[in-house]
Amino acid sequence: MYPEGELTLDPSHPRYKSLLLRERLVNGFYNGIVVPEGLIAHGRGEMFDYVIGEETSPPALKAEKAAAAAIIASESPVISVNGNLAALCSKEVAHLSKATGAKVEVNLFHWSEKRAKLIRKILESNGAKKVLAEKPDVWLEGMRSNRGMCHAEGIFSADTVLIPLEDGDRALALADMGKTVISLDLNPLSRTSLFASISIVDEVTRAMPNLIRFSKELAGKEKRAAGIAKKFDNASNLSDLYRLIGARFDKLGKN
Numbered sequence: 001m002y003p004e005g006e007l008t009l010d011p012s013h014p015r016y017k018s019l020l021l022r023e024r025l026v027n028g029f030y031n032g033i034v035v036p037e038g039l040i041a042h043g044r045g046e047m048f049d050y051v052i053g054e055e056t057s058p059p060a061l062k063a064e065k066a067a068a069a070a071i072i073a074s075e076s077p078v079i080s081v082n083g084n085l086a087a088l089c090s091k092e093v094a095h096l097s098k099a100t101g102a103k104v105e106v107n108l109f110h111w112s113e114k115r116a117k118l119i120r121k122i123l124e125s126n127g128a129k130k131v132l133a134e135k136p137d138v139w140l141e142g143m144r145s146n147r148g149m150c151h152a153e154g155i156f157s158a159d160t161v162l163i164p165l166e167d168g169d170r171a172l173a174l175a176d177m178g179k180t181v182i183s184l185d186l187n188p189l190s191r192t193s194l195f196a197s198i199s200i201v202d203e204v205t206r207a208m209p210n211l212i213r214f215s216k217e218l219a220g221k222e223k224r225a226a227g228i229a230k231k232f233d234n235a236s237n238l239s240d241l242y243r244l245i246g247a248r249f250d251k252l253g254k255n
């Protein structure tokens with residue numbers, strides 16, 4: 001909680017939703033879930049969200065459907081959780097895990113056992129079952145940062161990994177291992193977005209409910225889900241998004 005005391009936010013403020021997310025992250029920071037770098041990362045995300053128009057674009061929605069389909073069609077999917085995602089979407093992580101059967105694993109860039117435990121507890125208190133967190137037992141080949149530490153029964157052996165707010169190195173390492181990598185990152189130019197098999201360029205609190213909805217629709221329809229995932233063309237979908245951003249600026253430039 002804020003050391004200065006409770007912050008009051010007025011729902012009529014034009015940027016209420018954005019302020020609410022900031023408050024959740026700052027609270028997460030004071031509670032030891034979010035690292036200071038996570039606050040900076042959120043600011044970068046906000047900037048890209050302005051560019052995109054602060055709404056789920058048609059290409060993002062398409063990627064979200066393909067991502068839900070890929071998770072449903074997978075045998076051992078894993079949702080990777082870091083500090084920012086835990087502060088913003090713990091409940092949604094638990095719901096997505098329940099809807100898809102995906103395992104949940106805490107994976108941190110700024111690793112500490114203490115923070116991994118704290119994040120596990122928050123996920124569990126929001127309904128997530130069997131969260132892998134402390135004592136990672138294996139290292140991803142080619143990784144030099146702490147993100148390389150993971151669990152043999154989780155990310156290491158997964159066939160599909162959802163990696164929200166990620167750094168490019170691990171996206172590449174996971175892709176090199178032959179896994180289906182689903183990124184969730186507002187920066188469409190990040191190495192993560194470029195290396196992923198399915199790149200969702202959307203804000204996490206908008207994307208996660210869509211992923212849950214599509215997963216519920218596709219649950220038990222593995223064959224259909226596999227077809228949707230196979231048909232999805234990530235490069236062409238990213239091109240659609242770049243064009244959408246260009247068109248948005250063209251339109252603004254004409255006013």
Ligand code: PTJ
Binds near residue numbers: 041167204
């Ligand atoms: O909790 P830890 O120790 O794992 O650290 C987490 C951070 C976020 C600090 C770490 O993963 C990091 O440094 O990430 P990057 O390399 O800054 O990348 C984060 C990406 O997430 C950036 O490209 C941002 O644009 C994007 N991003 C930030 N906030 C959001 C977001 N994307 C979607 N929704 C957001 N709310």
